[in-house]
Amino acid sequence: MRPRRLFLAFALLVLAPLAAVAWWLGSPLVLDKAVEEEFPLATTALVPESMTRAEVEAVMGTMAKLDQEMLEAAAQGMDSAAVIKRGEFRDADSFHKGSGAAIIYRLPDGTHVLRLEDFRVTNGPDLHVLLVKHADPRGREDVKAQGDVDLGKLKGNIGSQNYPIPNEIDPAALNSVVIYCKPFSVIFSVAPLSDAG
Numbered sequence: 001m002r003p004r005r006l007f008l009a010f011a012l013l014v015l016a017p018l019a020a021v022a023w024w025l026g027s028p029l030v031l032d033k034a035v036e037e038e039f040p041l042a043t044t045a046l047v048p049e050s051m052t053r054a055e056v057e058a059v060m061g062t063m064a065k066l067d068q069e070m071l072e073a074a075a076q077g078m079d080s081a082a083v084i085k086r087g088e089f090r091d092a093d094s095f096h097k098g099s100g101a102a103i104i105y106r107l108p109d110g111t112h113v114l115r116l117e118d119f120r121v122t123n124g125p126d127l128h129v130l131l132v133k134h135a136d137p138r139g140r141e142d143v144k145a146q147g148d149v150d151l152g153k154l155k156g157n158i159g160s161q162n163y164p165i166p167n168e169i170d171p172a173a174l175n176s177v178v179i180y181c182k183p184f185s186v187i188f189s190v191a192p193l194s195d196a197g
Contacts, residue, residue: 032157033158035161036159039115040164081105083105084112087101088102097120097122098121099189101119102177103117104165112171113165114131114162116161119158120157121154125183127154128153128182129151129177130150131149131176132147132175136176149169176193
């Protein structure tokens with residue numbers, strides 16, 4: 001009786017971590033995470049430091065109910081975001097699929113942001129958004145050979161989302177956006193970028 005209990009305890013100690021790892025690896029394949037972010041031009045709004053978020057939302061809600069003609073010009077810069085580069089996501093292979101647009105914008109304050117629009121990709125563990133110098137990477141070597149900029153974890157495998165580009169990065173040197181599984185060094189989808197023209 002005692003050897004059986006020891007065997008069961010040992011099996012539990014081994015199987016519990018294996019089950020956790022299996023769930024971490026496998027669950028993204030059956031679970032989707034949808035994100036829907038607004039375009040980041042709201043960052044140009046000036047909000048007094050003394051106002052709380054609730055107060056700002058209350059003021060905005062009240063203003064939205066007003067039905068008056070606006071006499072003053074739109075806030076400077078609200079319509080001046082410029083498209084620098086854009087591309088369409090393609091499937092990496094028959095299993096790792098992606099679609100939607102990748103667009104790099106220059107915002108009115110001179111900063112840059114990558115926006116994924118109408119985006120969808122096969123989900124996976126620890127996916128990251130990379131900006132890559134290679135024009136159309138097909139494998140890990142293409143991603144790493146010329147250098148890449150990691151913009152962080154993918155917020156969701158479905159939906160429009162924004163990723164600020166660090167100020168020291170020159171968007172002109174970037175030629176593709178890659179959705180990349182870091183633990184396994186696998187490309188899930190690529191959007192080759194072209195200059196906006």
